[in-house]
Amino acid sequence: MATKRVIAITGASSGIGRATALRLARDGAAVAICARRADRLGRVAAEIAAAGGEPLAIAADVTREADMEQFVAGAVDRFGRLDVIVCNAGFGVAGAIDEIAPAQMQELLDVNYTGTYLAARAALRVFRRQGHGHVIVVSSIVGKRGVPYMGAYAATKFAQVGLAECLRAEVAGSRIFVSVVYPVSTDTEFFDVMTRRTGVEVARAFGPRQDVDTVANAIARAIEHPTPEVYPHFNSRFLVVLNAIAPGVTDRLVKRFGRRPIR
Secondary structure, three states: OOOOOEEEEEOOOOHHHHHHHHHHHOOOOEEEEEEOOHHHHHHHHHHHHHHOOEEEEEEOOOOOHHHHHHHHHHHHHHHOOOOEEEEOOOOOOOOOHHHOOHHHHHHHHHHHHHHHHHHHHHHHHHHHHHOOEEEEEEOOHHHOOOOOOOHHHHHHHHHHHHHHHHHHHHOOOOOEEEEEEOOOEEOOOHHHHHHHHHOOOEOOOOOOEEOHHHHHHHHHHHHHOOOOEEOOOHHHHHHHHHHHHOHHHHHHHHHHHOOOEOO
C-alpha cells in the first residue's frame, strides 16, 4: 500500500480550502488544516475523518510568522513529514483604486500575499531538509489579468504569482515543485465576505463560474502530477493568451467582468 500523503492547507475552514481538504481526505491523506475560526475548523476536521482522512486542526493566523511556523511544525510532529502545502487563505474587497482605503490595501497584502509567503517559507525549510515537497499557491485568474474594481485584490494575486514563479525557477531540477492555481469566480462565501469587507453591496460579475469541487479536483490532480500552472476552468487560459497579444482589446472585454460596488 502506498504511503499516504501529508498535506497542509491554510484557510481551510470554508470554500476552496475546505473542499480541497475533503477531496484529499477521500484519497486517505493526512490533512493538517488551519484558519482563524476554530469552531469551523473543528467541524471540517470531523468531516475529514468521516471522509477517510486523518485530520489535524490548528487555529492559526497566516499573517503571523510564529503561527505559520507552529502550523508546519505541528504537521511534521504529528505525521512525521510534510509533502504538500496549499497556500489558500485570502479574501477580497471591491472598488476603484482611488476608493480603496490604505488600511484595506494593507490588510489584503497581509493576508493574501504575506500569508502565502509565510506559509510557503515555513514549509520550504521542511522540504529542503527532506529533499522533496510541493508548494501550491491558490491565486486567481485576476492574478494573470486584472478586471475593473478588483485592482487591490488583483495586485495581491499578481504578487503571489511573482513569488511562485521566482521560487519555481530557484528549485528547478529538484524534487521540490511549485504550482499556481488560477480559479475563475467560484461558488463559495468569497462574494459575501467581499461585500462585508467592502462595506457596501457588490454587484455580481458576469462571466464564467465554477463550483468549488472543480477547483478541489484540479488541485488534487496537480498533487498527483505536478504542473506549474493549473486552470480549473480550462477556457480561462485563453484570456491570458489574449491579454498577452492584445491587451487593449482585453481591456474592453473585461469591463463586463468587473465587480462594481453598489452605492
